[in-house]
Amino acid sequence: MYGTGINGAPAGTPRSRKERKMSLVYRHRESDHAHCSGIESLFLVPSQKCLFTASRDSTIKRWSVGAGQPALDANFEGHADWVNDIVVIQDLLVSCSNDKTVRMWSANSPGVLLSTLTMHSDYVTALASSSGRNMVASAGLRGDVFLIDLATAANIRLYPKQQQAQQQPQQQPQQQQPASSQYMQTGPYGASPREGADDGPVPPPTKGSMYALAMNPAGTVLAGGGIDHLIRVWDPRTSGKIAKLRGHTDNVRSLVLNADGTQALSGSSDGTIKLWDIGMQRCIQSFSVHSDSVWCLKANESFTIVYSGGRDRCVYRTQLTTRVAELLLCEQQPVRSIALDPSESGLWVATPSSSVSKYLVPRDLPTPVSDGKSFTAGRARYLGSSPNMRARASMDKRPRDPAASGPICVIKGVPGIVLHKVMTDRRHVLTKDTDGNVALWDVLTGGVVDSYGKVDFDTKERELFEARSMPSWFTADVRLGQLCISLEPPSCFLAEEYALMLGYPNVSDDYKVNFGKLVLDGAFAKWRKRQLQQQQQQPQHAPPPGAVSPSGTLVSDDGQPVYPELWPRYWEPGAVPPAVMCQSATGQQWRRLISHFTGSEVEPDEVPTWVADVVLRQASVTPKEAKCAFVLLPVEGSNLPSLMQSKLNAPRILQVHKVANYCVSKLADQGVVLELFPVYARRPKHMAVEPSEAHDKPFLELLCNGVGVPYEMSLASVKKYIWRKSDDLIFNYRVRDPHNPAPLPVVTPTNS
Numbered sequence: 001m002y003g004t005g006i007n008g009a010p011a012g013t014p015r016s017r018k019e020r021k022m023s024l025v026y027r028h029r030e031s032d033h034a035h036c037s038g039i040e041s042l043f044l045v046p047s048q049k050c051l052f053t054a055s056r057d058s059t060i061k062r063w064s065v066g067a068g069q070p071a072l073d074a075n076f077e078g079h080a081d082w083v084n085d086i087v088v089i090q091d092l093l094v095s096c097s098n099d100k101t102v103r104m105w106s107a108n109s110p111g112v113l114l115s116t117l118t119m120h121s122d123y124v125t126a127l128a129s130s131s132g133r134n135m136v137a138s139a140g141l142r143g144d145v146f147l148i149d150l151a152t153a154a155n156i157r158l159y160p161k162q163q164q165a166q167q168q169p170q171q172q173p174q175q176q177q178p179a180s181s182q183y184m185q186t187g188p189y190g191a192s193p194r195e196g197a198d199d200g201p202v203p204p205p206t207k208g209s210m211y212a213l214a215m216n217p218a219g220t221v222l223a224g225g226g227i228d229h230l231i232r233v234w235d236p237r238t239s240g241k242i243a244k245l246r247g248h249t250d251n252v253r254s255l256v257l258n259a260d261g262t263q264a265l266s267g268s269s270d271g272t273i274k275l276w277d278i279g280m281q282r283c284i285q286s287f288s289v290h291s292d293s294v295w296c297l298k299a300n301e302s303f304t305i306v307y308s309g310g311r312d313r314c315v316y317r318t319q320l321t322t323r324v325a326e327l328l329l330c331e332q333q334p335v336r337s338i339a340l341d342p343s344e345s346g347l348w349v350a351t352p353s354s355s356v357s358k359y360l361v362p363r364d365l366p367t368p369v370s371d372g373k374s375f376t377a378g379r380a381r382y383l384g385s386s387p388n389m390r391a392r393a394s395m396d397k398r399p400r401d402p403a404a405s406g407p408i409c410v411i412k413g414v415p416g417i418v419l420h421k422v423m424t425d426r427r428h429v430l431t432k433d434t435d436g437n438v439a440l441w442d443v444l445t446g447g448v449v450d451s452y453g454k455v456d457f458d459t460k461e462r463e464l465f466e467a468r469s470m471p472s473w474f475t476a477d478v479r480l481g482q483l484c485i486s487l488e489p490p491s492c493f494l495a496e497e498y499a500l501m502l503g504y505p506n507v508s509d510d511y512k513v514n515f516g517k518l519v520l521d522g523a524f525a526k527w528r529k530r531q532l533q534q535q536q537q538q539p540q541h542a543p544p545p546g547a548v549s550p551s552g553t554l555v556s557d558d559g560q561p562v563y564p565e566l567w568p569r570y571w572e573p574g575a576v577p578p579a580v581m582c583q584s585a586t587g588q589q590w591r592r593l594i595s596h597f598t599g600s601e602v603e604p605d606e607v608p609t610w611v612a613d614v615v616l617r618q619a620s621v622t623p624k625e626a627k628c629a630f631v632l633l634p635v636e637g638s639n640l641p642s643l644m645q646s647k648l649n650a651p652r653i654l655q656v657h658k659v660a661n662y663c664v665s666k667l668a669d670q671g672v673v674l675e676l677f678p679v680y681a682r683r684p685k686h687m688a689v690e691p692s693e694a695h696d697k698p699f700l701e702l703l704c705n706g707v708g709v710p711y712e713m714s715l716a717s718v719k720k721y722i723w724r725k726s727d728d729l730i731f732n733y734r735v736r737d738p739h740n741p742a743p744l745p746v747v748t749p750t751n752s
Contacts, residue, residue, distance in 0.1 A: 020608045021488040023080075023581040024523055025058075025591075026446045028482060030414045031576070033072055035061065037416040037481025039350035041085045042339040048108075051339065051348060052093065053356055053411070054083035057480045058591060060095055062107075063411060065358075070411050076111045078103060080581040080589035081479075087129040087136060092150055094136050096124035099589040102138050102146075104153065115153045118588045120144055125211050130219030135236065137215055139224050143208030147222075147236055158239055159224070159232065160208070214255035214264065221261030221278065225252025231266055233278055243281045247274055253295050253310075258303040265306055267294030273308055275320060288378035289316045289325045298340045305365075307347065309335030314402075315349060318377055319365060326366050326374040329359050329404040346408075353434065354413025354481065359404040416481025421461055426470040426495055427515070429483060432457045440464065443474065443485050444502070444518055446578050466682065467747040469652075469716035471495045473515055484581075485519075489610045492516035493621040496653060512653070517614055517621045523580050523594050524615040527607065530599020531616055582608065628652045628715040628729060632663055635703065635734035641670050647728070652716035656702065656709050663733050664700055674700040677736050681710040681744060701736035704729070708742035721747045 028036045037056035044051050049066035050073065060076035060083055081098035088094075092114075093107035102117040102124055122141035129136045137158070139145045145159040210226040221242065225231045231245035231252055250269035257264050264276040273294055275285040292311040299306050309315040311334045318325040333351040340347055347359045366374035415433035422429050428449070429441045436454040441447070452460055471494035474485040495515040499507040521528075577595040584590060585605045592601075603612040613619040627649045634640040643666045650659075657678060664674055677699035702709045704722045709731070713721075719729045722745050 019489050019610050020583045020585075021486050022520070022523075022608065022611055023484055023486040024446075024519065025480060025579040025581060026441060026443070026483045026485075027576050027579060028414050029576050031057070031059075031482070032075060034411075035059070035354040035413040035481075037354055037413075038336065038352035039354065039356055039413075040083060040336055042337045042348050042350050042356065043086050043088050044339040044341070044348060045088055045107075046342050051356075051411075052086055052088060052107075053350065054086045054095060055354065055481075056082045056352075057354070057416070057482060058083060058097070058099075060086060060093070060105075069409060074110050076105050076113075077579070077593070078105075078113045078116075078591055080591045084123070084125050085127045087127045089129050089131055089134065089136070089150060094127060094129070094148075094150070096127050096138055096140070098123045100124060100140075101588060102127075102136075102148065104150070116588060117148065117153065117155060118586070119146055119155050119157070122209075125209075126213040126224075128213035128215040128222060130215045130217060130236070132217050133219030133236070135215075135219050137213055137222050137224075137236065139210035139213045139226075141209040143210055143226070145210060145213075145222075145224055145234075147239075156239070158222070158234060158236070212252050212255040212266070214257045216257045216259060216261035218259075218261070221257055223255050223257060223264050223278075225255055225266060225268075227251050229268075231255065231264065231276070233264075243278055245276050245278075245281060245283070247276075247283045247286075248272070250293075253293060254297040254308075256297045256299045256306070258299070259301075263303060265297055265299055267297045267308055267310070269293040271310075273297065273306060273318065285320065285323075287318055287323065287325070289318055290314065295335060296337050298338050300340075300344055301342070305344075307338060307340060309338050309349065311335075313351075315347065315359075317361070322367075323377045324366055324374050325377040327402045328361060329402045331357070349407075354416055356411040356413075357407035358409045359407050362403050414481075417478040417483055418481075419457060420476055420478050420483065421457075422472075422476055423464060424466055424468040424470065426468075426473060427497075428464075429476055430457070430461055430464065431478065431483060441483055443476075443483075444515065446522075447575075462749055465747075465749050467710075467713060467717050467721040467745070469714065469720040470497075474519075487516055487519065490623075494623050496623065498653065498655070501655075514621050514623075520611060520615050523578065524597070524607070524611065526594060527597035527599055527601060528615050530597065534599055582606070582611075626652045626716075628654070628719060630659070630715060630729035630731060632659070632731050632733060635732045638734040640667065640672060640734060643667070644669075650715060653714045655711065656713050656715075656718065657711040659715075659731060660700060660702055660711065663702070663731075667700075667733075674698050674735065676700060678711040679708055679741075679744060680712050682712065699736040701734050701742055703732045703734070703742050705745075706742070707745045710744060721745065 035053065035055040035057055039053050039055050041054040042051065049064065051063045051065045052060060054060050058079045058081055061072060062074040063070040064073050079097040079099050083095050083097045086093060086095045088107050091107050093105040094102065096102045100120050100122060103113060104115040106112040106114055120140050121144065124138055124140040126139045127136055134150045136148045136150060137145060138148060143160060146155045147158050148155045208226065208228055210224050212225045215222045219236050222234045222236045223231055229248045229250060229252065233242040234240065235242055248268040248270055252266055252268050254267040255264060262278055264278055266274045271288060271290050271292055271294065273287040274283045277284050290308065290310045290312050294308055294310040296309045297306055304320055306318050306320060307315060313331045313334055315328045315335055315338060316325050317328050331349060331351050333353055335349055335351055337350040338347060345361055345363060347361050349357050349359060415435040415437065417431045417433050419432040420429055427442060427444055429443060430438065431441060432438050438452045438455050438457055438460050439448045440450040442449045473492050473495035474487055476483065476485050493514055493516040496512045499511040499513050500509055502513055577593045579591050579593050581589065581591045590606065601607050603609060614621055629649050632643050632646045634642060660676055664676060667674055675697050704718055707722065709718060715729065723729050
């Protein structure tokens with residue numbers, strides 16, 4: 001599909017393997033100051049008065065929460081997917097993500113990444129830490145559990161044992177479907193790697209996938225729970241198994257261990273909280289306070305009180321000795337994570353929204369007969385019944401008014417994008433965020449071109465619809481709460497457009513721009529500039545064709561700027577630089593702002609060879625030109641002659657105004673002088689306006705299927721939306737009747 005071929009291969013040469021895709025994230029203007037998607041994990045460091053937040057937008061942020069309104073201290077960017085969990089030990093921040101990595105950062109730095117570990121074969125969902133042994137455990141889908149020595153970043157597999165792993169088929173990332181792809185789904189709060197069974201029939205993940213981990217401070221006991229409803233307990237010192245706890249009837253979502261590792265608390269999708277005696281290997285108490293899945297737990301230092309949050313949007317405080325529970329607060333969305341002040345006076349709460357709230361916790365513990373605002377936790381007599389039955393059974397005894405009337409402070413986030421639609425021009429994307437605001441993005445410039453406010457998304461889509469036919473050259477998603485496009489050769493180079501149609505002045509009307517190359521050149525401009533500076537022996541020479549000049553402007557063969565405004569929204573002061581995401585040659589995913597490239601990124605280890613071929617070595621990306629056959633015939637009875645050459649072939653992107661020009665010129669050769677009368681559905685800025693009909697001159701009129709043809713349409717668009725047949729496109733021409741002009745086609749998304 002390439003003119004000279006990528007990687008030096010001739011056009012049409014089949015590829016031996018699938019190329020790595022490259023993704024570009026168009027970040028929100030406030031993304032450096034706030035999260036743009038749901039918060040998955042919180043970690044409070046009381047000694048430093050800072051709070052760490054991990055988000056679905058792939059970033060981690062550190063906030064100063066000492067006094068007054070929380071202030072952002074640092075951004076930690078590097079993950080390429082949701083960040084599922086974080087822990088902090090001394091000056092190390094450890095995070096895990098859906099990008100299958102565990103990353104270690106300098107916790108007190110501006111966001112310095114120290115190490116990336118890639119031992120997991122699927123999403124990494126949970127972490128647990130031991131300050132006494134300077135160790136972290138990680139767990140994820142496929143049931144993998146690893147122990148990580150923070151001093152050396154060395155890791156060992158704890159579960160499943162090596163011999164168990166060898167009995168399973170070898171991992172084939174390019175062929176075998178990961179467990180994550182078997183259960184990712186979009187529910188009312190977005191796709192979630194922690195919950196999915198309640199939103200519809202979804203194939204279960206691989207047996208044994210882990211969702212919860214807990215380790216005591218001394219590092220003598222590690223517990224893990226997940227999809228198989230079991231809690232497995234190990235001794236990290238020997239990697240030996242201590243116990244296997246049975247009792248839950250659904251996924252284990254959260255775990256907490258006491259200081260000496262003798263007791264454990266577990267929260268489950270069955271709606272219960274259980275207290276376990278690990279030595280006796282049995283459940284000693286079961287609490288039913290939630291009406292739906294329990295997603296997060298925190299216990300006080302003495303292990304006498306548990307704070308719990310879950311899918312029912314509630315946070316409860318339950319006394320383990322008296323079984324007295326009270327409703328502390330209700331959120332607008334399910335509670336994903338909580339962080340408790342050591343004094344137990346403040347509680348930070350995270351939800352699938354991009355904001356984090358802090359609530360005051362009443363110091364006085366209620367008694368069963370205190371004021372009617374507390375209740376005795378049920379003993380889970382309704383285990384095995386549906387969530388609705390459990391809810392009806394428990395809500396009768398539950399107070400309706402929470403103890404906290406509202407948050408005392410909020411770390412506000414940016415509304416994340418939850419809905420998108422790629423428009424027919426394959427250049428613009430319509431989006432809708434969690435607040436209902438609708439906007440139109442331009443993927444060639446990386447910015448919002450229009451904001452419509454809170455309008456109906458489908459209505460706006462129909463309003464913006466254009467009869468355009470353009471090859472699909474990228475895929476779009478909003479899983480990070482931001483618009484992300486992914487490019488993969490050779491399809492990313494299929495779309496071209498005339499430069500004039502893109503709004504570039506002072507270019508010839510037949511100059512074409514390749515959309516995929518345009519995006520790649522903009523995204524990797526700084527990398528290419530640094531690479532060329534390293535390669536050139538004589539920097540004073542003019543840059544080679546297509547290179548980046550010192551000012552960052554693309555230059556042509558003669559060294560003069562071409563399209564000085566090519567990347568203004570990428571590089572101009574005040575612009576929000578997009579982020580590039582890709583895989584290394586070893587499969588490790590990485591993310592980097594386009595402004596942070598240094599030129600040291602190695603090809604092909606980090607930058608795929610196909611990207612370097614296009615950006616650095618200017619390999620041709622001209623697609624094998626798709627032609628469209630069409631015929632020009634006079635309207636019957638028009639008394640106009642037939643053209644000498646009436647059957648033609650032209651590029652599919654050729655516009656109707658050029659067909660009309662050809663027709664006028666060929667008729668003039670036969671002595672018939674007509675003038676053009678351009679008609680448009682939506683007139684591009686560079687095209688001529690419709691002429692006045694005041695003078696008595698004959699005008700040409702082009703028709704297809706009995707309707708007038710807008711001059712801005714391409715041959716491909718006319719064939720798709722007006723002709724609607726597989727055989728050759730037929731244009732008819734006649735002298736325009738000013739009193740009875742041909743009607744323009746009415747094309748809508750429903751009849752296209």
